[in-house]
Amino acid sequence: MPEFLKNNKKYYTPVEYVMAKIGGTYKMPILWRLKDKVWRYSELKKSITHISDRMLSKNLNELVNDGFVSKNIIPEVPVRVEYSITKRGERCIPIITSLRNYGFELMAEDDISDN
Numbered sequence: 509m510p511e512f513l514k515n516n517k518k519y520y521t522p523v524e525y526v527m528a529k530i531g532g533t534y535k536m537p538i539l540w541r542l543k544d545k546v547w548r549y550s551e552l553k554k555s556i557t558h559i560s561d562r563m564l565s566k567n568l569n570e571l572v573n574d575g576f577v578s579k580n581i582i583p584e585v586p587v588r589v590e591y592s593i594t595k596r597g598e599r600c601i602p603i604i605t606s607l608r609n610y611g612f613e614l615m616a617e618d619d620i621s622d623n
Contacts, residue, residue, distance in 0.1 A: 529574050534567045535567050536600075541556075546580075549568070552564060576600065579591055
């Protein structure tokens with residue numbers, strides 16, 4: 509497969525491209541949470557206990573910039589910010605579901621339990 513460029517970054521496969529968009533430690537868990545309802549920043553932070561404020565902000569901004577998540581700023585005191593999944597983000601959910609199910613299967617095979 510030929511390589512291609514996007515924003516001066518070289519990609520060699522479509523899988524590499526999609527993983528750059530939704531891969532990493534936090535993007536799929538964020539999308540997974542947003543699939544069912546709108547979340548505020550503080551709710552996401554509490555839900556993903558091992559994420560720092562910096563990483564949550566960075567990943568949310570990237571997901572918003574890439575069109576997977578929308579950000580709604582509600583002008584009240586204090587300002588309220590809500591995040592929701594977009595149609596583009598919803599298309600990821602079956603893929604995340606498959607990866608999640610496969611992860612459960614591998615964990616069972618490798619005898620990994622919840623701690």
